[in-house]
Amino acid sequence: MPFTEICVYQVKPQKVDEFETLMLEVKSFLEKQEGLLLLRFTKREYHIDLEQIKEGLPPPKLTRIVKALSICFIGSLTRKKIMELHKKTFMIVIGNLSKSA
Incomplete structure (x- = not known):
């Protein structure tokens, strides 16, 4: 049974x-692991305006970052062991970011 995890980072x-560089390292590490089904990273670049969406128009692009940028990780893995490995990897990333703050 696959495990899917969605993480949103501010x-x-x-x-x-720095965060994107770390995510590239994590991505290359996770892609080598057995049992990986799906791995995606996305960055929020649009403002969600429901009125524009209802009218069928595309959402407006973000022009500035006020407090934080949202970056999303989506991963599907086939075994629980791989999920544990994934969590350890992200704890390392978060630790690296905390040290450099």
């Missing part, structure tokens, strides 16, 4: 480049 504007 990243300070001055830490975005």
Whole structure:
């Protein structure tokens, strides 16, 4: 039975480049692991305006980052062991970001 995890990270504007570099390292590490079904990283670049969506128009693009940028990780893994490995990896990433703050 697959495990799917969705993580949303709020990243300070001055830490975005560092966070993205760490996520590339994590991505290359996780892609080598047995049992990985899906791995996606996305960055929020649009403001959700329901009125525009109802009218069939695309959402407006974000022009500035006020407090933090939302970065989302979506991963599906086939075994619980792999999920535990994934969690350890993200604890390392979070630890690295905390030390550099």
